[in-house]
Amino acid sequence: MKDYIKNSKMFKALSDATRLQIVEMLAGGELCACKILAHFNITQPTLSYHMKILIGSGLVYGRREGAWMQYSLNKEALAEASALLRKISLSKKVPDTGTCGCREARA
Amino acid sequence: MKDYIKNSKMFKALSDATRLQIVEMLAGGELCACKILAHFNITQPTLSYHMKILIGSGLVYGRREGAWMQYSLNKEALAEASALLRKISLSKKVPDTGTCGCREARA
DNA sequence: TTTTTATATTGACATTTATCTATATGATGA
DNA sequence: TCATCATATAGATAAATGTCAATATAAAAA
Numbered sequence: 001m002k003d004y005i006k007n008s009k010m011f012k013a014l015s016d017a018t019r020l021q022i023v024e025m026l027a028g029g030e031l032c033a034c035k036i037l038a039h040f041n042i043t044q045p046t047l048s049y050h051m052k053i054l055i056g057s058g059l060v061y062g063r064r065e066g067a068w069m070q071y072s073l074n075k076e077a078l079a080e081a082s083a084l085l086r087k088i089s090l091s092k093k094v095p096d097t098g099t100c101g102c103r104e105a106r107a
Numbered sequence: 108m109k110d111y112i113k114n115s116k117m118f119k120a121l122s123d124a125t126r127l128q129i130v131e132m133l134a135g136g137e138l139c140a141c142k143i144l145a146h147f148n149i150t151q152p153t154l155s156y157h158m159k160i161l162i163g164s165g166l167v168y169g170r171r172e173g174a175w176m177q178y179s180l181n182k183e184a185l186a187e188a189s190a191l192l193r194k195i196s197l198s199k200k201v202p203d204t205g206t207c208g209c210r211e212a213r214a
Numbered sequence: 215t216t217t218t219t220a221t222a223t224t225g226a227c228a229t230t231t232a233t234c235t236a237t238a239t240g241a242t243g244a
Numbered sequence: 245t246c247a248t249c250a251t252a253t254a255g256a257t258a259a260a261t262g263t264c265a266a267t268a269t270a271a272a273a274a
């Protein structure tokens with residue numbers, strides 16, 4: 001899978017305000033689904049849906065502990081996403097060809 | 108506006124593979140719309156739509172230069188997004204209360 | 215085993231998204 | 245001014261998204 005597809009999937013997981021808050025909550029350590037649910041005005045199936053997306057993106061791990069689900073961050077994945085954005089933010093300008101070239105390219 | 112709403116808007120802008128590629132292209136410096144368009148199999152109105160979203164997210168600047176639109180990165184915004192993810196990826200575990208507490212909370 | 219608790223899945227639905235075609239606007243050049 | 249080029253907007257549409265209620269599944273407790 002092309003990087004920009006994998007990465008866009010990660011950013012998609014972070015593109016929902018609820019999911020972003022969940023990721024921030026998990027920064028403090030592993031949490032049970034019920035604790036996460038208590039912080040939002042959403043139903044249990046909706047949380048389950050969001051967690052599935054977060055896990056599918058690779059940003060979050062889930063493990064069953066008896067009757068409960070425990071969720072935690074994949075910090076490596078977050079660090080990679082951070083590094084990608086940082087690399088772009090630090091990128092150097094490549095000398096360009098002067099003008100735009102739209103007109104010329106068509107002539 | 109709450110941070111996680113503003114930030115989720117930024118990540119939403121990056122959550123589309125085409126837009127993510129555009130941001131990566133802009134890492135090399137300012138580009139004219141026509142040059143960006145040439146790299147994708149999308150129509151001009153579709154590109155216009157994506158650029159509007161990127162600008163709305165704060166990640167990209169647009170300026171008109173005569174008949175052309177020149178787009179460039181807001182590197183500060185990218186650095187901020189990167190820093191947010193990095194902060195989360197480096198976060199330390201907060202001592203928890205032991206067990207999950209679902210059962211107890213309900214009793 | 216039966217009941218209760220925690221989570222997942224299904225199906226429905228309204229909203230948002232990405233895309234196109236057609237057209238409008240804005241700027242250049244003849 | 246008129247024709248052309250670059251971009252933006254409008255309207256349509258198919259697909260994806262986020263949400264819920266209802267139900268299924270899995271584990272624990274009685």
